[in-house]
Amino acid sequence: MKVLITGGYGFIGSHVADRFHQEGHEVFIIDNLSTGRKENVKFKHKGYILSVEDPKCVEIFKSHQFDAVVHLAAQVSVATSVSNPIIDAKSNVVGLVNMLNISAMHRVKRFIYASSAAVYGYQTELPIPEEANCNPISPYGISKVTGELYCQKWQELYYLPTIMFRFSNVYGPRQNSLGEAGVISIFMDRFISQQPYIVYGDGEQTRDFIYVEDVAYAIYRSVNSSQTGIYNLSSNEQISINQIINILNEIQGTNEVKYTHKRTGDIDNSVLDNRKVMRDLDWSPLYTIQEGLRKTAEHFMENRVRRKKKKKNESVTRKKARQTFRKVQPFVENIVAFVLVAWLTLHFLNNTYGIVDVRLFYITIIGILYGSRQAVLAVFLSSALLIYQKLSEGRDIVSLTYDTNFFFQIAIYIFVGLVVGYTIERKNVLIKQHGLEVNELSERYAFLESVYTEVREVKDELQSRILNAGDSYGKIYSATKELESLEPERVFGSAVNVVKSILQAPKVMIYMVNPNQTYLRLLASTGYHTNDIPKSLKVSDHEFVSSTIQTGKVYANKKLEQGVPLMVAPLFHNDKVTAIIAIDGLPFENFSLYHQNLFRITTDLIASALSKALSYIEATESKRYVENTMILKPEVFSEILTSKMQTYEQYQVPYLLLRADMKNIANRDVSEYLSSKLRETDYIGLDSEGRLLVLFSNTSEKDKQNIVNRLAHPLIDFSEVTKEQLVCI
Structure with a gap:
């Protein structure tokens, strides 16, 4: 089975990919690596670095006939959904619709959608059943409810079987600190970096934590099931934050705990009812909270998270420094060039060399190199230098306002600066646009080339199998x-x-x-x-x-x-x-x-x-039968009988041959009588001597008497033709 997992390099997606690989299925992954990491999936697979809303995703479906799509790619931060709901909707709604549309178009057999307990919002009835009213309190929860509606509608309109899982708080190895269940990974990070646990409130608030491998197993079972609809995926057990801390202290040593004010909007208690998924998918969570936390702690300790985070921070700092330098560099070079021009101008009484104005030359060069923004700055600096030079020659500000040559020179600076700067800026914009188009075409070409190469490899392998196999x-x-x-x-x-x-x-x-x-x-x-x-x-x-x-x-x-x-x-x-x-x-x-x-x-x-x-x-029907009857002519009947004999010799498929002795009855009447008594696979025919024979396909000796009784007729006697007698026919 071919399974496509969107977000397959992420926390949950990588565990789902591991599960399908362990079960012997082909795994394909689409992920934009916004939160996922390629090293999370270590087995051989085919991965595509794309966003789920990218139109190029359709090329992947064209190249592979996927049996199932597990859609886990999403923007999972509630805080981000509040601060930037457009990004949240683009990933969680637009991306989902793109996947649904392509899946329906290419007749995917199963579509699995990762929803969230965030769709419920505040609920008083615990545990929360699937039938509870959805009242999300964040744009993230709204996008997940919207996604469920899209899945249901695509199943109705395009017959795409979909199943939607509302995850409770998933935790486990490879988890980052996003989402509500990230409290466990945050605690792990803090323990490794020897920082105290921070608890908002008294720590008695409860959540429904489920280990990630239990989630992966449920998704695997759903792909092999015929069930559709919405299911809570949870442990159905309330665990408090203080209980989590106590278990972690038992596993990896005591750590300091700091309690602070409860955050606004936090829910005190949350637990999902999982009886429906246990009944319909024959699934149950295998890992207790103690076992799950122990496996999670081992993973975090082995991967030395603190060292990786430090390297990542250093890399980010260097990147920011390079970006800052690129922004400042044009201004620095402009100022250096102006200082050189000012020195040349102020150290010579005549500020022109032949017919060349150094300031005009400076404005032109800066405009050509950096465009309109630096050209305007060069015009301003050159004008200031000209004013300073005039004042140092004994002129005053008032007299300069009546000097047409002075204004003409300033106008020349402005004109040259704007024309050169605008022209260069426009050229740079066009070059950038062409560069983006070239990059986009290059990416598309590289993508299609990788798809072509993959299809070619499959074709070559299939051709090799056909040439070398026994069925060639x-x-x-x-x-x-x-x-x-x-x-x-x-x-x-x-x-x-x-x-x-x-x-x-x-x-x-x-x-x-x-x-x-x-x-x-x-x-x-x-x-x-x-x-x-x-x-x-x-x-x-x-x-x-x-x-x-x-x-x-x-x-x-x-x-x-x-x-x-x-x-x-x-x-x-x-x-x-x-x-x-x-x-x-x-x-x-x-x-x-x-x-x-x-x-x-x-x-x-x-x-x-x-x-x-x-x-x-x-x-040739008219040439096969005796005229006006369903009785086969001798040569035709002989060929059919020979075929039955060969089948019997090779595969022991029995047959029965009866001879009909008729008394004053015409062939036409016999044909009409027998045709109504026979099956589609039985035959009436004549032998070489014109005697009437009836051939019964797939009929054993023990059936003979029943058949003779069924064919009984006052003017026809039936007797079996033995194998020895067949030689004479």
Whole structure:
């Protein structure tokens, strides 16, 4: 099974990924690494660094047919949702809708959504059942309720089976300090850094803590279940903060506790009722709070959180320093350039060199290098320098206001500064825009290239398996040659051998479907004892039969139900199911998607041969039967009889052959009488001497008397044709 986990590098997501990997499933992850870390998932998998709201996510679904999507990616901080509800809604609502839409589009079989106990808000009834009214007190809780409504509506509109878990306070290894359950990871951090525990209030407030591996197991069970709807996922146990501290002190030594004022808006007690999830998913929490805290403490101690945080802080400090320097650098270089210009100007009486004004040259260079902002500063500094120079020459401010040359020079500075600065600024903006477009296209190209490479690897692997496996071209060619017949009975007989050979299936059976598609008659089988397989099946009594006929697809017994074949496939003729082929007894390692596809290809091959044979019979029907009867001509009947004999020799499928001795009754009357008594798989025909024979498919010796009684007619006597007598026919 292919499982996509959004937020799979995060706290809960990485444990869910571990669980599915341990159970032998293929794991794919989408995560933007805003809170998750790649090192949380150590096994081989395919990961995509994307946000769930990114349109490029659809490319991932196009490349892989996911069986289930576990949507854990979210903005989980209540404080962030209050300070910036737009970011919260973008991740928790827009991202969810994107995943739901793509999942429905690509026919995902199960969608799991991580909701939260935050949807309940203040509640007086404890434990809180799923039916309680939702009254969230934060934008985070609102976004989670909205997400539940979207999931329910997508199930109604697009038939996407969804299950929603309202998590209580999840804790465990790899947890950061976000969310309400982060109190445990905060306590762990404080103990490692030798800081006192901070408790808001008296510490008697209670929460419903659940260990993260219990959550992962519940999600795993939900993917393999047919249940949908909303479920509380909790331990259904109230644990106070003081109890947490006491357990931690027992595990890792006593630490100081400081009690402070209770925070506004904190709920005193919270516990979720988990009886519904325990009943419907046959799940229960395995870890006590003591066991969970012990495993969590061991993880935090082993990973030396304090050292990692120190390195992270140093890295952040260096990054901020570099950012600050980049911002200040243009101003510093502008001032240095101005000092040089001022020195050149003030140390020469004539401030021009030939026809070049040093200040104008300075404004132009600064504008070209840094754009309009620094150009304006250069104009201001150059104008100030010009005023200072004029004043040092003995001019006064009043006289300068009447000097047209002075104003013209200032106007030139402003004009050059604005034109050059604006032009360069516009050029820089265009370059930046083009750069962003190039980066976006490069990222998309790199992403599509990685998807292409992955698909190519899968294709090469599949091609290698086809070339090197026992079910390669030689065997397929032999199967094709074996099915070359224009007689349906021979096609059915050969089909058993073809399926057995290609799929190495110990047990194979083929049933013919009656015209009304209500009953099935056994045509051929191998690997079964005579009494182990029913000769006829009622469609409505067997779910695997009705499913195969109604959907027209290969049925796989994934639940390994007793008495049900491992795989069943339909055979079509004129867009209608004519027969079904079932196989059983495959080794467990062969019960895979690869072998399901191989079975489908094989049955398509058989269906093509059968359809060709049936079409031939329909086209030559007038040449097969004695005129105005349903009695087969000798050459046609002989071929069918030979096919039955070969099937008996190979697979011990019994048959019964009766001779009809008639007294003054026409063939037409006999045909009408017998046709009403026979099944779709039985035949009436003439032998080489013109004697009338009746052939009963899949009929043993013990059934002979019942059949003779059923066919009793005053003008017709029936007697069995023995194997020895067949030689003469």
